[in-house]
Amino acid sequence: MLGLVSTSSGADVVGVLKAALPIGIGLASAVYLTLKMTRQFDHGLSKTIPTVALRPGDKTHDAEFFEDPDLFLTTCTERYGPVFNLYLYNQFLTIISGPLAREVFMTDDLNFGDALDDTTGMHSFTTSMTKSKRTFDDPAIHEMIRDIVNPNLALFTPRIVECMQMIADKEFATGDRKLIADPQPIFQDMVATAMADVFMGRKIAKNRKVLDSFIQCMSTLTNFTALGFQKTIWRILRARTTYGLLSPLQQHVQVLVDAATPVVQERRRQEAEASEKGLEYDRPLDILQGLLDNFDKYGLKDLEDVCGHILVMVLVSVHTTSDSSTYLSYYLAAYPEYIEPLFQEQLTVLNQISQEREEQRQEKLKSGEIASVKDFEGTALDRQHDRDLTSAAVKRMVKMDSFIREFFRFRSQRVSLAHLARKDVLLSNGITIRKGRKVMINVQSVHQSYDMQGEDPTEFRPWRFIGKSKAATKASTDFLPFGMGKHACPGRFLAVQELKTVGVLLVSRFSNIEMQDPSKKMKALLARLGTPVPTGLYFTSRRV
């Protein structure tokens, strides 16, 4: 690595790049890299942060890291302590490990969105969708999810279940053992359909153009993020030009506006009519309505801006949740011995709930509050709904919750959750992270720590969290898939609810799921959306 570093410094990187363009892309990149690295050495690194020595012959740490990430990170931490520098993913990074990682999330001066933008140009992507030019991590978007989505989750759940069930019935329709070479599109469809319903309401969600727009936007985002953490100047320039200047996502915003306009007009008409009659308007339950009702509070400009915000939320939710849903099915395939216990738990919970509801009905009949069994029809205690997959039922499925938390813990990328320093930040161990420096979390040191995770931290043990008050949604120092602190993912409650629904549907529908090519097991377990699915899955129906 040091061999690449020239002694000159302070030159204007962009200027040099422009001059180098005619010479050729390869040379320009080399010049850029050299200058960038030099600048980092001169200005970015605190003297007290050790830089990990390169393996002889290597120019960056990538090869050594990717050969065996766990071994590499453990060795670095043992040799250099919890904070060290690496040259990884085409950039200098400060890696922060163990309990110290918490401090990264607890200050606003280290920012997740800025780091993502620095690597990918993400802000151009999301700001191109809203008139208010908001980034996905704008406080207003966080508040919309916190205040409109999360409190209504229990009410959204039956709709999520219904949408997902509908797609599963269609796509998984099989009487025997069926190979699905690439299950990703099915899970994307399941998640996109459920999200469309929650965000835009049933009527608009049924509009095929809207759903297609969601799916197309998501695949654009998948391509956009396909390079992962790899930083290249071209990637950022392309993002800034494509999304900053050309705004190709605007056509999808327009699809939403066209679909929403008549629905919003009709809602307004009904509201006015109810008001004239002195009646309370029965507000539709969806995010569209929530945003219309709080238009000024969130500083929204018009219906186009509302739809733009919805598209931003849909994008961050559908991409992440369908990725996790897809790989949840791979975990069930990799550990099929857990399918039956998860199914049995589901049956036990639904049996218990049915019994409790029956007891409540009997009490009401006994007390005379309800005259006959028939009178329960259409009420909350209607027998027809005894075995519904409600949010209360899913909450009782502690094995499913633990399985999902363990899946997140096990699957997490070993180095992740980049944050960019907006100011100098002093960590409690006396190390200063200089303004402009990018830090990443050594997630392995947290998710595979014996002290934080208990026994066999490198093993997949799905019942690890049962009885430990560690729900899959609980973002904390020992569980980082959703970040933590003030900026912890506000959509994690919705995401986990959907994931549990996917898990419940899979284990109730299939007695077995197997990998088509078992030799690809580990690759499949650590794969990410945007990378090709390494092997298909066999689904064996319970009806056989």
Ligand code: HEM
């Ligand atoms: C499996 C699914 C998901 C994963 C793994 C995930 C992960 C994350 C992570 C790691 C962060 C950064 C947290 C930090 O800075 O500390 C984040 C932020 C965010 N997520 Fe998620 N997320 C998921 C689903 C969702 C969903 C469903 C929504 C919307 C309904 C959403 C909306 C957001 C927003 C708005 C932020 C920015 C929060 C802020 O900066 O204040 N996410 N997410």
